[in-house]
Amino acid sequence: MVDYGQAVDRQADEINPATVDQRARRLLRADEPAAANAPDTHLLQALSLVLTEGASDLHISGGAPPSIRVDGALRPIAGWDRWSPEKVADALGSILTPAQRVEFDKELELDFAYTINGTRFRVNFYQQRNTVGGAFRLIPNEIKSLPELGIPASVARFAHLPRGLVLVTGPTGSGKSTTLAALVDLVNRTRADHIVTVEDPIEFIHDAKKSMISQREVGQDTHSFASALKHVLRQDPDVILIGELRDLETISVALTAAETGHLVFSTLHTQDTAQTIDRIIDVFPPHQQAQVRAQLAATLRGVLCQTLVRKIGGGRVVATEILVTTAAIANLVREGKTHQIASALQSGRTQGMHTMDQHLAELVDAGLITRQAAEEKAMDVEVLKQLVRRIDPTDTSVGDLSNGEIDFNDSFSPGRR
Known part of the structure; x- marks a missing residue:
């Protein structure tokens, strides 16, 4: 198993070609459905x-x-x-099944999703300028706990809710998945x-533990x-995971499921909590928005917005904004006062809330990131x-929001040393 926590600073041209060829031959024993060619x-x-x-x-692209x-x-592979x-086209096509073609x-x-010798990648193929391109994202084999990821402790309560809607948001590549x-x-x-779960594609594989878990992949299941x-x-179901709230129909089902006694998790590509709420409302036509505000106010239980920030010394750390729905916040949602x-959020620390700027300041004060x-x-x-309170560069006192160095044990924020 690859040790993602180890620093690997050597360039690609410093890797022994024989080692790479040997690894490639091992990867040929893929456990994917048979492609048209090797x-x-x-x-x-x-x-x-x-x-x-x-x-x-x-990233693979012609030219x-x-x-x-x-x-x-992003950097070209040296050499x-x-x-x-x-x-x-030949290389990317070689891993497609006939149905995928x-x-x-x-x-x-x-x-x-593409699996090679136990290592999984989330893959997107696309057409650009009449040629094909591909993007592969590494999916870690290990599912880390929230504390191991450095996610603030208040987020764990979302997993114990009996019902409601919980959203994890942030830009692409911020570690939402x-x-x-x-x-x-x-x-x-x-x-x-x-x-x-309903995902496109399935990323993390969950084995049944105390719960029974059914993972459904769009296009496969x-x-x-x-x-x-x-x-669904x-x-x-007691708990439903929707990979992404993509459109009005998906959002409607999520709200209905949360309203009828289910705990629903999903994601959006929004930057903060106010934008998240506005995005959901704005998907609906104007004559429905008042009703949707009321529905969202009644069902939304929490929002975690996250982004990854360059860490001093290499790697990245996660910065978060957390909303925990209170009666006051539900009222703001209902009245459109996002x-x-x-x-x-700024005044809701006792409920486990904070803004993105508050957490960024804590990370600066902790000496983890630069201003x-x-x-x-x-x-x-x-x-x-x-x-930001930190003035002396030698002052590394930690504020109460920071959980220290973040190691997602994946491609998003390795926290390598």
């Missing part, structure tokens, strides 16, 4: 470098060398030549429930999100400046 050896070598270089992503993302920065569009030819987009997997695993370990969610309430939510890195992620730079 997987391309060069593609498998590139995927192996994601592991050895501690990267999060691999450029394969590139990997390490600590948030590798540009791949022609024909080479890219048909789907890609029809949709010009394809999402799937990792956090959501930790929440589901906490439910799985502590509750005798039926958990049903169900034809669409809409089809799966149409029938008939499957006697602009006042930030003030409620500049914090300002790049701040919601309001002037507010952040007022919150």
Whole structure:
């Protein structure tokens, strides 16, 4: 098993080619459904470098060398030549099943999970300038707990709720899936429930522990999100995970499920809690928005917004904004006063709440990130400046929001040393 916690600073051209070739041959023994041809050896070598270089992503595109993302920065694999569009098409096509080829030819987009020798990747193929491109994201084998991820302790209460809607939000690559997997695993370990997930694709594999868990993948186990969610309430679930709230229909099902006594987890690509609430409301036509506000006020139980920030010394740490629905916040949602939510979070520390800027300031005060890195992620730079207390660079006192160095044990925030 790869030790993701170890620092791997050597460049790709410093890796013994024989070692890479040997690893690639091992990866050829993939446990995926049979593709039309054997997987391309060069593609498998590139995927192996994601592991050895501690990267999060691999990008393949015609006219450029394969590139990997390490600590948030994308760089070409050193010593590798540009791949022609024909080479890219052949390499990427080598891992597709016949059914996947048909789907890609029809949709010009394809999402799937690819497993090689026990290592899983979330994959997206896409068409660009009449050629194909691919993005591979490493999915860690181990599901870490919330404390191990450095997520504030108040988030754990969301896994013990009897019902309601809980959202994990943030930009692409912020570790939402990792956090959501930790929440589901906490439910799985502590509750005798039926958990049903609908994902595109399935990322983390959950084994039944105290709960029974049914994981459904769009395209493999169900034809669409809409089809799966149409029938999910008939499957006697206690907890439902919806991979992403993509559209009005998905949001409607999530709200209805939460309203009818289920605990629902999902994600959105929003930056803060107010934006999250507004995004849900704005999906609906104006004549329905008052009703949806009331429904959301009654069902929303919590929001965790997160982003990853460059850490001093390498790696990244997670910064969070947490909303725990209180009577006052529910009233703000109902009345459409989302602009006042930030003030409620600032004064809600005793309930486990804080704003993104508060947590960024704590990370600066803890000596984990620079002021500049914090300002790049701040919601309001002037507010952040007022919150930061650390003046002396040798002062590493830790505030009450920071959980210290964050190690997601994955590509998102390795916290390597």
